[in-house]
Amino acid sequence: MAITLRQIRYFVATAEVGQISQAALHLNISQSAVTSAIKELEGTLAVQLFSRSPQGMSLTDSGRHFLNHAYTVLRSVDDALNIPHADSDTIGSLSLAASYTVQGYFLPFHLQRLSQWYPNIQIELFEQERADIEQSLVDNRFDMAVVLTANLTHPEIASETLFNSERRLWLPSHHPLSRNTNLSLADIATEPFIMLTVDEAHQSAMRYWEQSGHSPNVILRTTSVESVRSMVANGLGISILSDLVYRPWSLEGRRIETRSLDEVHPMSVGLAWRRDKAFTPAMHGIREYFRQAFVAPQLNTVRR
Incomplete structure (x- = not known):
């Protein structure tokens, strides 16, 4: 059986968020479709790509190796579909x-x-x-x-x-809140919060916090996205940041999970x-x- 782009896209989405339910949400499809695609892919490759647990999906060594190839495939397809017709007349x-x-x-x-x-x-x-x-x-x-x-x-x-670009809650892997699919700002108000300040991110954050009637328990304000990423991944706090800057792994190789919050504007x-x-x-x-x-x-x- 040949590997399909659908399988690769569903695999990458699951690898990045660590939850089939969240991958399905991002892809706007059913959880069963994601589950089936991953099982088909594992069957074709004859390897286990994920370790399953109640907390979510973690990449195996084979999964991490395949993820690099999957990114290359998706980038190549994207480039092929978007080959520009060069406009040499515009100067x-x-x-x-x-x-x-x-x-x-x-x-x-x-x-x-x-x-x-x-x-x-x-x-x-x-x-x-x-x-x-x-x-x-x-x-x-x-x-x-x-x-x-x-x-x-x-x-x-x-x-x-x-x-x-949706703003989502960032959590360290296996955080107790990751077991909840429906979270609000009230649920996270007492958690240690790392506030990004660059590009007026703190002002945007305080607008939706104030509208909710709650306040974040800020333990650090920083201009560094990578600092937020590392601190969250190492279990020192949580944050809310845009999908644009989201990466599933910190520099130390620790995982970051995300959850949607309806009260937060993109x-x-x-x-x-x-x-x-x-x-x-x-x-x-x-x-x-x-x-x-x-x-x-x-x-x-x-x-x-």
Whole structure:
């Protein structure tokens, strides 16, 4: 029996979240479909990819080895399906700003693809805080920016959200709360909480905490996502962060699990520019690339 992309995608989703129920939720399919796909994959490979326990699914040595190959397969398929039709006619330069989270966890892949789509557009990249980015857009020092659009405040800035990245509860593997599928902020209010502060994450967090009528038990405020990841994985606390920055393993090789929280709003990523700015061909090109990469697939999904 041949291995299918469906099996690989379901395997990767389960490996990343460590729970079939959570993988099914992320994939918007039934748990039985995920279970069947993994059993079929294990049967074809003749190896056990996961160790099953009441706490979830843990990769075996064979599973960890196969995960690296699975990522390579999915990246190759994605690249093949998105081979760009290079537009050599669009010529120009563009100054593009990005906030820390966007630059570190989102933009590099798309910069590489933009160089393929538009080989004659020269992009000068800057990383700054949101307030500085907004003022520089207003002052025409930057042409465009890729930012967290919900944080924008300046009335002269226009924006277009490309996608929403869910914020979820991060837990160390086998944490008692991981046994619960329906969690609220009230359930985690007394837990030691690690608060990320970069890109105004703490301000966004306090908005949904205040709306819930509860407060987090903050034991550390940090600008480092990797610090949050390591502290959570080592059982020193919990946190709430976006799927954009989620990775299932800490630098020490310890696992992080996630759970959804209905009261928490997603993180919105998109483009921003000065409202009255005349778009150059390079700006049109950048906007068209991101629309094709994010907005068009969403519209096609809605139509189906």
